[in-house]
Amino acid sequence: xxxxxxxxxxxxxxxxxxxxxxxxxxxxxxxxxxxxxxxxxxxxxxxxxxxxxxxxxxxxxxxxxxxxxxxxxxxxxxxxxxxxxxxxxxxxxxxxxxxxxxxxxxxxxxxxxxxxxxxxxxxxxxxxxxxxxxxxxxxxxxxxxxxxxxxxxxxxxxxxxxxxxxxxxxxxxxxxxxxxxxxxxxxxxxxxxxxxxxxxxxxxxxxxxxxx
Numbered sequence: 001x002x003x004x005x006x007x008x009x010x011x012x013x014x015x016x017x018x019x020x021x022x023x024x025x026x027x028x029x030x031x032x033x034x035x036x037x038x039x040x041x042x043x044x045x046x047x048x049x050x051x052x053x054x055x056x057x058x059x060x061x062x063x064x065x066x067x068x069x070x071x072x073x074x075x076x077x078x079x080x081x082x083x084x085x086x087x088x089x090x091x092x093x094x095x096x097x098x099x100x101x102x103x104x105x106x107x108x109x110x111x112x113x114x115x116x117x118x119x120x121x122x123x124x125x126x127x128x129x130x131x132x133x134x135x136x137x138x139x140x141x142x143x144x145x146x147x148x149x150x151x152x153x154x155x156x157x158x159x160x161x162x163x164x165x166x167x168x169x170x171x172x173x174x175x176x177x178x179x180x181x182x183x184x185x186x187x188x189x190x191x192x193x194x195x196x197x198x199x200x201x202x203x204x205x206x207x208x209x210x211x212x
Contacts, residue, residue, distance in 0.1 A: 019063060023050055023108045024184040026067050043084030044183065046070040051187045055195055060091065070133070081139050085125070092118055126160045129187075130194035132167045153197040163189050 030043040049070035053061045078114070092114075099111050127146040131137070150157050167185050171178055 010186065020184045020188070021049060021180040022063055023067070023179055024182060027183045028179065030067070030071055038079055040144070041078040041085075042071045042075045044129060045074045045078040045132055047183060047187050048129045048191060051184075051191045052130070052133050052195070054188075055191055074132075076131070077139065081128070081142065084139065084143070088121065090119070095152075120147075123157050123161060126157060126164070126190050127194050127197070130191050131198070134195065134198055137202075149194075149197055149201065152201065153193075156193040156197050160190050160193055172198070 022058075027043050027047045030046065031039040034042060035040050050061070050063055050066050053066060096116060096118075099114055124143070124146045127149045128142060131142050131146050131149070135142075135145075147182045164186055167189060171182055
């Protein structure tokens, strides 16, 4: 009986290892399919769509079908979101070099606000993709609500920040593993607390509506 339970658990573990590896290969392949520039964001959204299904107990869902459907349906919208994120990133990059190279003490004072803004934007990214696949919202609403969810859930945000840094740090010591396990681990790690934050806010909203 114990042997059977052990074998069942071991098989389940192997199954999840293969699922995660397949999902990461899809993420990398479809990012390359769109020449990275046009494929990364649709592929990332598709990956989060699969992970969201898993979060809600749909473990036997077809990974490829779910991924491909989300990739096609959200190709334009996710690339518009990507364009906004990329533009903000370029602006921050230019500002960073401007502040670093500045000789004026007044400009140097801007260094701290710059770091604060950058930190807020990075934390918002933890919620943008989960919110994109969890709700049917316009891009402007996704960005705005990601900010508010981030502010309202500091513990979850801190948890995702530290955990994501830990995953990236660990993977940096074994680059070849990134082919099978990289984006998928981050999505799996981020999606759970993000979904819990969404549900917590939804419950509070319902209670407020009932109290009126």
